[in-house]
Amino acid sequence: MENRLLEIKDLHVSYGSVCALWGVSLHVPEGSIVALVGANGAGKSTLLKTIAGMNRPKNGSILFSGKHITGLTPEAVVNAGIAMVPEGRKLFARLTVKENLELGGYIPRARPFIQKSLEQAYELFPLLKTKSNQIAGSMSGGEQQMLAIARSMMSRPTILMLDEPSLGLSPLVVKMMFELVEELNRKGMTILLVEQNIYQALKISHYAYVIKTGKIVLEGKGEQLLSDPEVQNAYLGTME
Amino acid sequence: MFDYLTFGLLAQLFINGILFGTMYGLAAIGLSLIFGTMRIIFLSQGAVIILMAYCCYWLFTLFKIDPYLSIPIIGLAAMVLGAGIYQGLFRRAVKMEDKNITLLIAVGLMFLIENLMAVMWTPNPRSISTGYTSSSIPVGGLAISFTRLMGFVMAMLSTAGVTLFLKRTLVGKAVRAASEDIEAARLVGISPHWVNTIAFAIGIGLCGIAGIALSTTYPFDPYFGFIFSLKAMIALALGGLGSVFGALLGGIILGTLESWSSFFISGGWADAVSYGVFLLVLLFKPEGLLVRSVKKV
Numbered sequence A: 001m002e003n004r005l006l007e008i009k010d011l012h013v014s015y016g017s018v019c020a021l022w023g024v025s026l027h028v029p030e031g032s033i034v035a036l037v038g039a040n041g042a043g044k045s046t047l048l049k050t051i052a053g054m055n056r057p058k059n060g061s062i063l064f065s066g067k068h069i070t071g072l073t074p075e076a077v078v079n080a081g082i083a084m085v086p087e088g089r090k091l092f093a094r095l096t097v098k099e100n101l102e103l104g105g106y107i108p109r110a111r112p113f114i115q116k117s118l119e120q121a122y123e124l125f126p127l128l129k130t131k132s133n134q135i136a137g138s139m140s141g142g143e144q145q146m147l148a149i150a151r152s153m154m155s156r157p158t159i160l161m162l163d164e165p166s167l168g169l170s171p172l173v174v175k176m177m178f179e180l181v182e183e184l185n186r187k188g189m190t191i192l193l194v195e196q197n198i199y200q201a202l203k204i205s206h207y208a209y210v211i212k213t214g215k216i217v218l219e220g221k222g223e224q225l226l227s228d229p230e231v232q233n234a235y236l237g238t239m240e
Numbered sequence B: 001m002f003d004y005l006t007f008g009l010l011a012q013l014f015i016n017g018i019l020f021g022t023m024y025g026l027a028a029i030g031l032s033l034i035f036g037t038m039r040i041i042f043l044s045q046g047a048v049i050i051l052m053a054y055c056c057y058w059l060f061t062l063f064k065i066d067p068y069l070s071i072p073i074i075g076l077a078a079m080v081l082g083a084g085i086y087q088g089l090f091r092r093a094v095k096m097e098d099k100n101i102t103l104l105i106a107v108g109l110m111f112l113i114e115n116l117m118a119v120m121w122t123p124n125p126r127s128i129s130t131g132y133t134s135s136s137i138p139v140g141g142l143a144i145s146f147t148r149l150m151g152f153v154m155a156m157l158s159t160a161g162v163t164l165f166l167k168r169t170l171v172g173k174a175v176r177a178a179s180e181d182i183e184a185a186r187l188v189g190i191s192p193h194w195v196n197t198i199a200f201a202i203g204i205g206l207c208g209i210a211g212i213a214l215s216t217t218y219p220f221d222p223y224f225g226f227i228f229s230l231k232a233m234i235a236l237a238l239g240g241l242g243s244v245f246g247a248l249l250g251g252i253i254l255g256t257l258e259s260w261s262s263f264f265i266s267g268g269w270a271d272a273v274s275y276g277v278f279l280l281v282l283l284f285k286p287e288g289l290l291v292r293s294v295k296k297v
Ligand SMILES: Nc1ncnc2c1ncn2[C@@H]1O[C@H](COP(=O)(O)OP(=O)(O)OP(=O)(O)O)[C@@H](O)[C@H]1O
Pocket: A015, A018, A020, A038, A039, A040, A041, A042, A043, A044, A045, A046, A047, A087, A196
């Protein structure tokens, strides 16, 4: 059996009286790309936020490298090695590109390596180096998404969670985005990818889950799901 | 007739206004940091400044410690007090949805400090009188009061210090990041309590500096603080939230306005003019006179 880096068991999450996740279970093997796809409001962001420590689950457990991380603060979760690029990027818009990157390496585990991580980030994204003193909020959408990913890599994570990285980007940039995700994975990064861009997400992922109103309704290898009539129907037709 | 006397007078008023305004500015910087990170309107700021002025006064009267030598003592003590105020009074309250709770705590703290000061030190006005209190430095025919000039220099240096801290250190950058978006800040691993403690330590530390500047330049009494908080808020409205030098500049503009209006209209009008300006700014440029609008991501 492959090494389960991240394992979610029977997770229940609710906002007040509204239940957003009803017993979600999934796992991410080390070194793989796992995609989580589903319609608006299905609970994808809720799941990522709960893993990141932003939401407290009502029930269920989250295991990272076999250890319980359920209920940790977001700070502790990043320090443990789980980085998230949130939906809408959430950059520090008034800070410079370089300051955003430096703060990505704020956690105690990554802080001693900030200079080294910065060089690696600039190597991966030469564009960010040329714009290092630009205010983050003044960059284009694609550049901001790059910065958001680079910032999360500054924490030297073991697993990267991306919440709709292609959101609001032009088709060409979306293509680059997915290539980047694949490249990061080739370099050894484990990735949990949330996407509405189902076709591309399933194509690059090793395994995928389909979530619908807070429950996992389908799962399988990426290519396999692509040929699934139900997915095709949902993908080609309207996502209700 | 525009002779030298009127020009000299105008300039003198201007300089006095600037020097007094820097104290508003210091208070405004603290308010801005505390509001920026926690969305707390820290109305007790003025009362704390008066408390610090009393500390300076008593160090001088009882232990003969020169006010300027007490800067490190009071500055450090104020920072510790600030951290204590956050941990003791606001740590739990900042997490609550209802921001009125933090406002009530701040108001309660203000009354507590005011009454404590009145009981301990009587409501009579105090002022520090040293050998150099009445000395002044002649600059091109104008006399600049030494203590006010020192107050100005202290304000400039501490503003520069705070700016350097916020711009150059990683922790300072974390404070700015948290002011902008606390959720995003937590996702990169910034602990809100740590950032909030620092914001309070700096904000109250600046109260220490302002208190020393005040005690050496003007008489003060236990109830002077509330007006001071209000003026600091006006300075903040002028300078705009989120800019340290803007807040200082806002204070200076307000000080100058007050100094001129109290001379040309009458003393009682100075406050009316400040509040009038406050309303006008809130009506027409609520983001602050000196702020360029920044778009959010
Ligand atoms: N802070 C919140 N308070 C209350 N309800 C919320 C909150 N956040 C999300 N929800 C609800 O939880 C459900 C799942 O939302 P979530 O954001 O996880 O969906 P999503 O799959 O990420 O959707 P999208 O693709 O639009 O981003 C939705 O019904 C949403 O209305």
